[in-house]
Amino acid sequence: MPTKTKYxxxxxxxxxxxxxxxxAGQLMVQKTKELAGKAAGAATTQRRAVAKAYAGxxxxxEKLVSSVRRSAYTRRAADQIKSARTQVxxxxxxxxxxxxxxxxxxxxxxxxxx
Numbered sequence: 001m002p003t004k005t006k007y008x009x010x011x012x013x014x015x016x017x018x019x020x021x022x023x024a025g026q027l028m029v030q031k032t033k034e035l036a037g038k039a040a041g042a043a044t045t046q047r048r049a050v051a052k053a054y055a056g057x058x059x060x061x062e063k064l065v066s067s068v069r070r071s072a073y074t075r076r077a078a079d080q081i082k083s084a085r086t087q088v089x090x091x092x093x094x095x096x097x098x099x100x101x102x103x104x105x106x107x108x109x110x111x112x113x114x
Contacts, residue, residue, distance in 0.1 A: 068074055
């Protein structure tokens with residue numbers, strides 16, 4: 001608080017009127033720094049919590065995938081897929097050969113008919 005001078009309290013207040021806004025500004029800067037530090041700490045804490053939760057979920061997913069891969073049902077389905085793929089390839093080859101021989105037979109029949 002301003003000190004009393006021989007001129008009185010009113011004169012002392014007028015002499016120090018510029019210091020109050022400066023003090024308020026300095027207080028605002030100080031509080032802003034404190035709040036920024038707290039906010040940075042909270043953000044760091046939240047980031048760590050999110051990273052930990054993400055790692056936990058990734059671990060659970062990895063366990064699930066490895067469990068599904070080792071499952072007898074999955075292996076059986078994979079074997080059936082391989083067998084079906086082989087059968088489809090064989091059927092496609094058979095259809096292609098049949099179409100070729102049908103085309104040849106059609107051409108031969110057309111020549112005889114002419």
